[in-house]
Amino acid sequence: MVQGIGGLTGETLFATLGQIIPLIIVVVIFILALEFALYNLLSKVFKLQNALAYTLLSPAAVAILVFMIYPLLFNVLLAFSDLKRDTFGCYSPVSVATCQLDHLYGLDYAIDNFTKVFFRIRDGQIVDWGRLLTTAGSTFPALLGRTVLWTFFNVIFHFTGGLALALILNQKIRLKGIYRSLIVIPWALPGVITFLTWKQEFHAQYGFVNILLGGFGIAPISWLDNPVYAFVAIVFVNVWLGIPFYMVMLLGGLQSISPEYYEAAQMDGAGAWQQFRFITMPLLRPILIPAVTLDVIWTFNKLDLIVVMTNGGPQEGTNILVSALYNAAFGTSATQRLGFASAFSIIIFVILFIFAIVWITTSGGLKEIYEK
Amino acid sequence: MSSLSETTSTRKRQSGLDWMQIRMILGGVIAVIGLVLALLSNEWGYLLGGVLLGLLAWKWQHGVLVAYSILSVFPVLRIIAISLRPTSALLSRTIEIIPANATLASYSSLFTEENFLLWVWQSLAITVTVSIIGVVVAATGAYAFSRWRFAGRRPGLIFLMTTQMIPAGMLIIPIYVIVAQLQLTNQIIGLVLAYITTAVPFSIWILKGYYDTIPPDLEEAAMVDGCNRMEAFYRIILPLSTPALSIVFLFNFLGAWAEFIVAKVILVSNNVWTWPLGLNDFIGNFNTDWGKYAAGSVLVTVPVLLLFMWQSKYLISGLTLGSVKS
Numbered sequence: 093m094v095q096g097i098g099g100l101t102g103e104t105l106f107a108t109l110g111q112i113i114p115l116i117i118v119v120v121i122f123i124l125a126l127e128f129a130l131y132n133l134l135s136k137v138f139k140l141q142n143a144l145a146y147t148l149l150s151p152a153a154v155a156i157l158v159f160m161i162y163p164l165l166f167n168v169l170l171a172f173s174d175l176k177r178d179t180f181g182c183y184s185p186v187s188v189a190t191c192q193l194d195h196l197y198g199l200d201y202a203i204d205n206f207t208k209v210f211f212r213i214r215d216g217q218i219v220d221w222g223r224l225l226t227t228a229g230s231t232f233p234a235l236l237g238r239t240v241l242w243t244f245f246n247v248i249f250h251f252t253g254g255l256a257l258a259l260i261l262n263q264k265i266r267l268k269g270i271y272r273s274l275i276v277i278p279w280a281l282p283g284v285i286t287f288l289t290w291k292q293e294f295h296a297q298y299g300f301v302n303i304l305l306g307g308f309g310i311a312p313i314s315w316l317d318n319p320v321y322a323f324v325a326i327v328f329v330n331v332w333l334g335i336p337f338y339m340v341m342l343l344g345g346l347q348s349i350s351p352e353y354y355e356a357a358q359m360d361g362a363g364a365w366q367q368f369r370f371i372t373m374p375l376l377r378p379i380l381i382p383a384v385t386l387d388v389i390w391t392f393n394k395l396d397l398i399v400v401m402t403n404g405g406p407q408e409g410t411n412i413l414v415s416a417l418y419n420a421a422f423g424t425s426a427t428q429r430l431g432f433a434s435a436f437s438i439i440i441f442v443i444l445f446i447f448a449i450v451w452i453t454t455s456g457g458l459k460e461i462y463e464k
Numbered sequence: 465m466s467s468l469s470e471t472t473s474t475r476k477r478q479s480g481l482d483w484m485q486i487r488m489i490l491g492g493v494i495a496v497i498g499l500v501l502a503l504l505s506n507e508w509g510y511l512l513g514g515v516l517l518g519l520l521a522w523k524w525q526h527g528v529l530v531a532y533s534i535l536s537v538f539p540v541l542r543i544i545a546i547s548l549r550p551t552s553a554l555l556s557r558t559i560e561i562i563p564a565n566a567t568l569a570s571y572s573s574l575f576t577e578e579n580f581l582l583w584v585w586q587s588l589a590i591t592v593t594v595s596i597i598g599v600v601v602a603a604t605g606a607y608a609f610s611r612w613r614f615a616g617r618r619p620g621l622i623f624l625m626t627t628q629m630i631p632a633g634m635l636i637i638p639i640y641v642i643v644a645q646l647q648l649t650n651q652i653i654g655l656v657l658a659y660i661t662t663a664v665p666f667s668i669w670i671l672k673g674y675y676d677t678i679p680p681d682l683e684e685a686a687m688v689d690g691c692n693r694m695e696a697f698y699r700i701i702l703p704l705s706t707p708a709l710s711i712v713f714l715f716n717f718l719g720a721w722a723e724f725i726v727a728k729v730i731l732v733s734n735n736v737w738t739w740p741l742g743l744n745d746f747i748g749n750f751n752t753d754w755g756k757y758a759a760g761s762v763l764v765t766v767p768v769l770l771l772f773m774w775q776s777k778y779l780i781s782g783l784t785l786g787s788v789k790s
Contacts, residue, residue, distance in 0.1 A: 098574060098581025099735065105585065111652055112589045119597055144693060145612035149620075152605035152664050159661035160627065163638035170638060184645055257532065260525045267526075273773055274533035280772035281539065282722030284740040285761045288747055289539040292754070300542065307509060332535070386628065395632045396724050400744065417633040422640070422729060430637055437634035444629050 123151045170434035172202040177428040205435035224416045229408035239412040246391045249331040254338020262346040279336040287400040290329045319409020345379040491522030547758035570755035583739040595716040598663040606671035624665040663716040674708035
């Protein structure tokens with residue numbers, strides 16, 4: 093059934109290399125040619141002072157332009173389309189023969205897609221909130237509320253857990269290096285394995301969580317079959333996953349605070365809490381604000397954990413905006429409404445973008461980084 | 465905080481050694497109770513609980529850190545334990561790390577019944593390519609952001625930050641459609657390019673932060689001695705940036721090594737999968753095979769974990785140096 097050792101034969105080995113090596117060669121030649129041409133153009137023809145800077149940036153800029161900006165613009169175009177599983181042939185350049193649509197892109201599709209994100213329309217009347225998936229629990233406000241809860245709980249627990257560990261590790265304590273190496277392990281574990289292993293630990297009968305709770309006389313809980321418990325379970329896993337990042341960042345911050353501040357505060361009679369409140373926290377701020385900003389964004393967009401652990405179930409209890417988006421686009425339901433999902437993704441991005449602008453301008457946290 | 469802990473420890477010393485001794489004895493008693501309970505009931509959980517509680521009573525910092533360390537390595541211990549179980553005991557409720565009748569059957573079945581090695585090979589080829597190209601592209605780009613004040617620098621940096629905000633779905637949908645239109649489904653080229661693009665912005669951020677901490681005088685001195693700018697970069701900045709370069713390499717490596725969502729959309733057929741798709745399939749709804757899953761997990765996790773532990777000093781200093789201003 094399986095050829096070679098674990099599927100690896102000379103043929104399959106070289107098949108992979110045959111794709112990778114030409115790719116590397118093309119990329120290297122492309123980068124060198126681009127830099128050479130651009131540098132000569134900018135410095136000799138335009139006589140720019142910063143020619144070398146633009147040259148050094150150009151490979152990254154081209155990569156981002158072609159593989160990020162272009163797909164994003166294409167995504168906007170898709171929001172103006174009626175792309176779904178049934179109409180995929182229309183949008184493919186190969187087989188246009190079986191197409192039922194009279195036009196591929198249009199404002200009418202866009203209006204339809206964006207309206208459907210929020211409203212359910214029957215006979216020209218808004219009858220209900222729109223369903224992003226098939227079930228009644230997948231309306232936009234429900235998903236947004238759950239996403240906000242999810243982000244809030246995660247960031248709060250990440251921060252308090254990471255700060256507590258960092259404060260303990262910043263004391264004079266033995267075996268500090270070993271503890272630190274062990275505590276950052278969740279960060280190094282491949283995500284899929286983390287999610288699948290924890291999923292198993294929340295198994296009602298064989299999972300370790302229930303075995304442990306059983307030791308305290310608590311009856312087994314069907315964690316992943318109940319919307320509320322499932323939500324608790326995924327929050328727990330993501331908190332476990334995120335604490336090391338905060339611990340490392342905050343420990344670095346604590347170590348950079350000069351002991352003189354504390355000595356001066358002690359001379360003035362400040363207690364431990366006052367030292368923490370008026371010295372530690374303000375001096376951690378430059379690290380904390382970017383860390384929290386990134387964490388909010390990452391948690392808001394945390395897709396893989398939810399897809400692997402619960403896929404949004406049971407009864408949409410663990411679906412947040414991005415996992416609902418993924419399911420709307422690639423889910424098992426027969427529809428695969430990609431045009432609609434594109435419109436939905438743009439709305440998610442706008443929400444996050446507005447949040448980020450408000451947060452960054454009010455906290456002023458990122459100013460120091462780019463103005464340096 | 466260090467001075468804070470000094471004062472609390474001197475305060476303890478003033479009140480005599482008795483208090484520490486009392487706590488030590490208390491801790492010892494709790495641990496012994498745990499041992500007795502464990503011997504009586506043959507449940508080793510009691511011993512572990514007793515030792516932890518005793519440690520908590522004696523030196524609470526160590527109690528907290530040991531408990532949290534156990535929680536952190538817990539999944540690794542569990543997959544090792546399950547991978548060694550014989551098929552008949554896969555679904556047992558035991559928590560022993562080395563089970564009774566330990567066997568390597570799950571490991572050998574990966575190589576005789578599944579395309580496991582092929583999946584790992586695919587992942588490895590993709591990951592190494594992505595990491596190397598990503599570091600090269602980001603290293604020079606970050607240098608430009610760090611040393612020049614060119615037009616478009618600030619918007620560029622803000623844009624890089626904004627890319628972190630893009631929901632994965634917003635990129636996967638167009639990438640999926642483009643890949644399908646170009647008929648590149650099941651090809652790893654599309655995957656490599658997608659991974660590089662998502663890795664580059666974060667890499668540039670970290671490297672730029674690190675270059676900022678290296679004084680420009682060093683390159684200027686080298687340029688006075690006759691190096692040109694690029695020589696100064698290669699001979700001075702890059703060697704000094706080894707910690708940051710290794711952290712970026714490792715982050716890109718870890719990110720691509722375990723990527724699941726994009727791979728799932730692009731790689732459809734079994735013989736071009738990367739290992740995350742394969743392992744996920746072992747615990748699909750129809751054929752749950754914990755033994756193979758756990759054995760495969762151990763094989764793909766342990767090398768990465770060793771690499772990470774070996775580099776962790778570098779990693780932590782590299783990450784914080786980029787953000788902590790001295």
